[in-house]
Amino acid sequence: xxxxxxxxxxxxxxxxxxxxxxxxxxxxxxxxxxxxxxxxxxxxxxxxxxxxxxxxxxxxxxxxxxxxxxxxxxxxxxxxxxxxxxxxxxxxxxxxxxxxxxxxxxxxxxxxxxxxxxxxxxxxxxxxxxxxxxxxxxxxxxxxxxxxxxxxxxxxxxxxxxxxxxxxxxxxxxxxxxxxxxxxxxxxxxxxxxxxxxxxxxxxxxxxxxxxxxxxxxxxxx
Amino acid sequence: xxxxxxxxxxxxxxxxxxxxxxxxxxxxxxxxxxxxxxxxxxxxxxxxxxxxxxxxxxxxxxxxxxxxxxxxxxxxxxxxxxxxxxxxxxxxxxxxxxxxxxxxxxxxxxxxxxxxxxxxxxxxxxxxxxxxxxxxxxxxxxxxxxxxxxxxxxxxxxxxxxxxxxxxxxxxxxxxxxxxxxxxxxxxxxxxxxxxxxxxxxxxxxxxxxxxxxxxxxxxxxxxxxxxxxx
Amino acid sequence: xxxxxxxxxxxxxxxxxxxxxxxxxxxxxxxxxxxxxxxxxxxxxxxxxxxxxxxxxxxxxxxxxxxxxxxxxxxxxxxxxxxxxxxxxxxxxxxxxxxxxxxxxxxxxxxxxxxxxxxxxxxxxxxxxxxxxxxxxxxxxxxxxxxxxxxxxxxxxxxxxxxxxxxxxxxxxxxxxxxxxxxxxxxxxxxxxxxxxxxxxxxxxxxxxxxxxxxxxxxxxxxxxxxxxxxxxxxxxxxxxx
Numbered sequence: 001x002x003x004x005x006x007x008x009x010x011x012x013x014x015x016x017x018x019x020x021x022x023x024x025x026x027x028x029x030x031x032x033x034x035x036x037x038x039x040x041x042x043x044x045x046x047x048x049x050x051x052x053x054x055x056x057x058x059x060x061x062x063x064x065x066x067x068x069x070x071x072x073x074x075x076x077x078x079x080x081x082x083x084x085x086x087x088x089x090x091x092x093x094x095x096x097x098x099x100x101x102x103x104x105x106x107x108x109x110x111x112x113x114x115x116x117x118x119x120x121x122x123x124x125x126x127x128x129x130x131x132x133x134x135x136x137x138x139x140x141x142x143x144x145x146x147x148x149x150x151x152x153x154x155x156x157x158x159x160x161x162x163x164x165x166x167x168x169x170x171x172x173x174x175x176x177x178x179x180x181x182x183x184x185x186x187x188x189x190x191x192x193x194x195x196x197x198x199x200x201x202x203x204x205x206x207x208x209x210x211x212x213x214x215x216x217x218x219x220x221x222x
Numbered sequence: 223x224x225x226x227x228x229x230x231x232x233x234x235x236x237x238x239x240x241x242x243x244x245x246x247x248x249x250x251x252x253x254x255x256x257x258x259x260x261x262x263x264x265x266x267x268x269x270x271x272x273x274x275x276x277x278x279x280x281x282x283x284x285x286x287x288x289x290x291x292x293x294x295x296x297x298x299x300x301x302x303x304x305x306x307x308x309x310x311x312x313x314x315x316x317x318x319x320x321x322x323x324x325x326x327x328x329x330x331x332x333x334x335x336x337x338x339x340x341x342x343x344x345x346x347x348x349x350x351x352x353x354x355x356x357x358x359x360x361x362x363x364x365x366x367x368x369x370x371x372x373x374x375x376x377x378x379x380x381x382x383x384x385x386x387x388x389x390x391x392x393x394x395x396x397x398x399x400x401x402x403x404x405x406x407x408x409x410x411x412x413x414x415x416x417x418x419x420x421x422x423x424x425x426x427x428x429x430x431x432x433x434x435x436x437x438x439x440x441x442x443x444x445x446x447x448x449x450x451x452x453x
Numbered sequence: 454x455x456x457x458x459x460x461x462x463x464x465x466x467x468x469x470x471x472x473x474x475x476x477x478x479x480x481x482x483x484x485x486x487x488x489x490x491x492x493x494x495x496x497x498x499x500x501x502x503x504x505x506x507x508x509x510x511x512x513x514x515x516x517x518x519x520x521x522x523x524x525x526x527x528x529x530x531x532x533x534x535x536x537x538x539x540x541x542x543x544x545x546x547x548x549x550x551x552x553x554x555x556x557x558x559x560x561x562x563x564x565x566x567x568x569x570x571x572x573x574x575x576x577x578x579x580x581x582x583x584x585x586x587x588x589x590x591x592x593x594x595x596x597x598x599x600x601x602x603x604x605x606x607x608x609x610x611x612x613x614x615x616x617x618x619x620x621x622x623x624x625x626x627x628x629x630x631x632x633x634x635x636x637x638x639x640x641x642x643x644x645x646x647x648x649x650x651x652x653x654x655x656x657x658x659x660x661x662x663x664x665x666x667x668x669x670x671x672x673x674x675x676x677x678x679x680x681x682x683x684x685x686x687x688x689x690x691x692x693x694x695x
Contacts, residue, residue: 221605
């Protein structure tokens with residue numbers, strides 16, 4: 001067991017170490033998320049008196065864009081320096097490489113998101129740090145980041161990938177976005193209808209995580 | 223030193239890579255004996271890099287198969303990868319990590335037993351030991367290549383696949399390359415090179431590619447995959 | 454060459470002769486039928502005549518996306534770039550007809566619902582479909598024709614997109630629904646549409662279907678010729694001649 005998970009852990013630790021060394025990349029994703037939350041709340045405050053019903057939408061569009069932005073960037077380095085080939089050359093299976101990279105991206109993204117939840121708690125005067133909400137954010141992040149990790153692997157060698165990545169990822173993430181926004185709304189007591197939104201979110205997250213794990217080895221084959 | 227005829231350690235059968243109707247590597251059949259050192263030569267675009275990429279499992283062959291240390295490319299790629307070391311165009315190192323961290327990471331990927339002494343031995347051998355705690359990005363091109371050599375040899379591969387290994391190395395670095403890899407006792411080498419002038423200093427045989435085909439082969443032995451030599 | 458491929462090639466030569474006249478006459482019949490033969494709908498008026506483009510278009514688009522999915526699986530499985538050309542051709546047709554569905558839907562929606570666009574379940578899922586396959590075409594066009602890896606990436610994305618469709622449908626249906634339930638499919642014995650309308654609709658299915666098939670074949674042919682040209686150019690670069 002440890003023989004198979006060990007290399008994936010090595011990739012996780014390596015990616016987290018690189019994320020920390022190369023803080024600028026993830027810090028800019030964090031800065032982007034912060035500025036997005038600030039600008040949304042400011043702009044919506046101009047347009048409408050009560051912005052709290054808009055909060056779930058504000059948070060999730062921010063999370064998705066920040067995740068796509070940061071994920072694409074973290075992989076671009078790996079591709080440019082040829083180290084991705086080194087990973088594929090090792091006896092570790094591509095699935096383990098993928099799991100390691102996805103886990104590192106998810107962890108880094110969760111850190112950024114929890115900071116945003118703290119910021120939004122202050123800005124919107126709503127308590128956003130509850131167990132229910134943390135579960136929702138975790139599920140949404142696992143789902144979206146697992147997919148963007150796969151897509152950023154695939155688009156790393158393509159021209160114009162910075163623009164291409166959100167164009168590819170966001171339509172696929174519509175079900176996840178619906179589930180996440182509605183579940184977050186329900187957690188914040190915004191009127192969202194009676195459907196089990198967290199279940200939809202969990203299904204969408206499972207869908208994208210499972211498909212990404214299955215398709216990664218096929219996608220990296222040359 | 224005389225090359226002993228024995229079972230080929232690397233054997234390819236009709237290995238072909240076709241990109242959109244164009245055979246980049248065409249029906250390559252070579253059989254390299256253990257301990258032999260083969261220079262892979264040919265013009266740009268002759269298919270040297272693609273052949274090496276197929277042998278290192280990075281590129282899937284369109285047709286054919288290869289066997290390295292008894293492991294088939296198609297059937298057991300993971301086991302095959304453990305037996306090969308690869309020295310490519312790019313040094314394949316993490317620039318933000320130190321030489322020590324880079325080798326430590328790859329040692330974990332390859333499951334190298336007792337990695338510390340092995341890493342120290344290699345870093346000392348390639349002359350990077352004194353700079354082991356600096357970020358790889360501040361090291362010169364030559365040091366990158368030396369470190370790449372250490373990374374390729376880290377897990378004691380049976381075969382080294384190298385693509386233009388001399389690139390970026392100063393004379394001192396080339397001496398190191400010869401000592402540790404190209405002329406290292408017991409290591410089988412297949413190296414694509416443009417430095418035809420240097421080939422006879424290290425190679426025991428030569429394979430020449432032209433438009434993806436083998437046009438000259440002084441390296442192969444005639445043997446069956448089971449290892450019976452028919453001289 | 455597989456038996457499937459050679460059968461398809463034989464069929465292909467046949468279509469090349471038969472399809473253009475069929476397409477021409479069926480589309481002409483569809484236009485005349487929908488404007489002249491079909492009666493004016495009592496409640497919705499002339500705008501209802503958009504049905505004869507709107508409904509067959511979305512079915513043609515679904516058919517095309519089905520072809521994209523299957524062809525992409527073959528690309529991943531067989532590494533045959535001919536199927537990449539098929540997938541691209543079908544995706545272009547699918548995007549075209551999804552766009553046509555959205556456009557006719559908007560024109561129809563304005564007088565009936567009072568808005569061009571609303572975030573209704575079926576409108577939303579059709580838009581998402583449009584966006585997924587537009588992204589597919591964009592991603593594939595970012596790399597050159599012979600790039601096998603780019604073809605594989607696009608194929609993986611197409612597989613993801615196809616498998617996403619049920620989830621999209623399901624989630625947006627939970628989210629909201631406004632669109633009328635299909636009238637034609639309500640029961641094959643007694644369709645709710647008057648017979649003249651149904652007749653014209655059937656002709657429209659044929660016309661749009663044949664048009665989609667023909668356009669798909671033309672696009673595929675163009676993609677494939679582009680690939681062959683690129684291959685020939687690469688061969689000339691290697692002094693091998695054509």
